[in-house]
Amino acid sequence: MPAVDKLLLEEALQDSPQTRSLLSVFEEDAGTLTDYTNQLLQAMQRVYGAQNEMCLATQQLSKQLLAYEKQNFALGKGDEEVISTLHYFSKVVDELNVLHTELAKQLADTMVLPIIQFREKDLTEVSTLKDLFGLASNEHDLSMAKYSRLPKKKENEKVKTEVGKEVAAARRKQHLSSLQYYCALNALQYRKRMAMMEPMIGFAHGQ
């Protein structure tokens, strides 16, 4: 476990093997976090789904209790008492349904939503910036290779200047994308802990 806790932006331009190696540690961590977040989200959505199904189930039960009255029993003598008792139970189930509905809403807003936002915003941003950084690095490598393959004759000075400009532009692009990528990876480390705890605080409050 490295002692550092962030990627230094001033190292981005030099892009040394040490920096690359540290980058790979941050990338591995982000990968583990993405897998874990997906599993955690799945577990949380299952709890939310069960809570939601409980809303629908209590709703159906309440309706079914009221439906006794409308059955047109051929022998309905003495049913008034059953009907009024089932009405009472239907109200009890309705009250419970209100609680379940409120709880389902809270779980959606304070537990599931934050972790979805963390995935969609923070993790997706890192993954997008990783791709962009990879593309910029490739472009830079290609222009460097092109430059090094140029014949060393004097008459090629003009072409050399052209390709040199290309290399400089590619390096600027790669530098910029690495700065953005490092920033996102650093921010992820900063967000990670809160992102794991926030939904459970919402969950505990809901209960």
Added chain:
Amino acid sequence: MPAVDKLLLEEALQDSPQTRSLLSVFEEDAGTLTDYTNQLLQAMQRVYGAQNEMCLATQQLSKQLLAYEKQNFALGKGDEEVISTLHYFSKVVDELNVLHTELAKQLADTMVLPIIQFREKDLTEVSTLKDLFGLASNEHDLSMAKYSRLPKKKENEKVKTEVGKEVAAARRKQHLSSLQYYCALNALQYRKRMAMMEPMIGFAHGQ
């Protein structure tokens, strides 16, 4: 709605059109009750299913919270706090899981089971006895038809006695099965109200 509330057993032997008509009222009532019971059972099983799914979902969530520790994050600095907080939440979820498990068990025992027993015992008994009564009535009708088709000559006395015995046996059988059927239909009227209310008393207690 007829003023009577039970089938009189002393009417069973005579099997008059009035008794048959009253019987059909009781049968219609039992049919409506069977349909309603099946719908009520389905609604109750849905509530039980949601409660059971909530047990499994909270179990999975608790495990997933503990799993954070085992992720081997490449950058684990400062994770001790997250781990201990997630352990705490895992315990909260476990306690909730105990409640959900207890509630699911109660729903199964005091809500779903009584209505299943009512269906399997009372409603199935009525339906079986209806079939047996139908068979016995058919047999009786056939032996009566056979008797009435006998030629009225004197030399047939012996055959007539034989068939007469058959008719008497069939009538006894039909009488017996109608007594059992009437008893079950009367008992159903008696059980019906309690059977509708008992599971909801169990449900309200559970909550």
